[in-house]
Amino acid sequence: DQQVKQNSPSLSVQEGRISILNCDYTNSMFDYFLWYKKYPAEGPTFLISISSIKDKNEDGRFTVFLNKSAKHLSLHIVPSQPGDSAVYFCAASAWANNLFFGTGTRLTVIP
Amino acid sequence: DAGVTQSPTHLIKTRGQQVTLRCSPKSGHDTVSWYQQALGQGPQFIFQYYEEEERQRGNFPDRFSGHQFPNYSSELNVNALLLGDSALYLCASSRTEAGSETQYFGPGTRLLVL
Numbered sequence: 001d002q003q004v005k006q007n008s009p010s011l012s013v014q015e016g017r018i019s020i021l022n023c024d025y026t027n028s029m030f031d032y033f034l035w036y037k038k039y040p041a042e043g044p045t046f047l048i049s050i051s052s053i054k055d056k057n058e059d060g061r062f063t064v065f066l067n068k069s070a071k072h073l074s075l076h077i078v079p080s081q082p083g084d085s086a087v088y089f090c091a092a093s094a095w096a097n098n099l100f101f102g103t104g105t106r107l108t109v110i111p
Numbered sequence: 112d113a114g115v116t117q118s119p120t121h122l123i124k125t126r127g128q129q130v131t132l133r134c135s136p137k138s139g140h141d142t143v144s145w146y147q148q149a150l151g152q153g154p155q156f157i158f159q160y161y162e163e164e165e166r167q168r169g170n171f172p173d174r175f176s177g178h179q180f181p182n183y184s185s186e187l188n189v190n191a192l193l194l195g196d197s198a199l200y201l202c203a204s205s206r207t208e209a210g211s212e213t214q215y216f217g218p219g220t221r222l223l224v225l
Contacts, residue, residue: 043115043201043217043218049212089154096207096212098156098167099146099156099214100156101153102153103152104153
């Protein structure tokens with residue numbers, strides 16, 4: 001049973017535009033959410049996180065939004081750059097326990 | 112400040128063999144988690160070690176075992192390898208204190224079972 005879902009396997013965006021990556025979860029006990037970026041042959045790199053007590057967290061070009069009632073979070077990248085091209089994973093945890101990951105979204109930023 | 116390191120980077124084994132993978136956590140981190148990532152999937156949690164003991168375990172058989180040493184480094188052992196064990200094995204480290212839930216990953220060990 002997939003508790004964290006990323007329903008878009010891929011996304012293409014023009015350089016300079018906004019990239020929006022989406023993630024849905026089913027477990028209402030999740031209280032911490034993270035986004036990781038992964039290049040081929042490398043481990044996931046932590047990007048940004050959000051606690052369930054917040055609905056928005058921003059770090060430079062990256063903003064994560066959390067909608068607890070819809071059990072949905074999204075990652076916004078503005079402006080998108082070619083170096084952002086990678087696979088993005090959404091992850092969630094409850095009480096600082098193990099992470100549950102989605103299946104990833106491949107982002108391609110077109111120059 | 113060294114990040115999470117893993118060794119070896121790649122490994123080829125045959126069915127039935129045993130394998131040991133190693134991980135050194137990020138400086139200042141005391142908790143190590145192991146994940147298996149199959150092709151096209153997200154990482155799946157195997158187990159987590161803290162204070163040299165297994166604290167949590169995912170849905171993996173007993174063929175998967177681990178160890179944590181006093182210096183917080185960790186090993187993942189897999190016995191009686193199956194073809195389906197071929198995957199990228201990721202180690203992640205974190206600190207066990209409130210507000211430090213973020214796990215940082217190493218580059219992974221790619222295991223191929225023939």
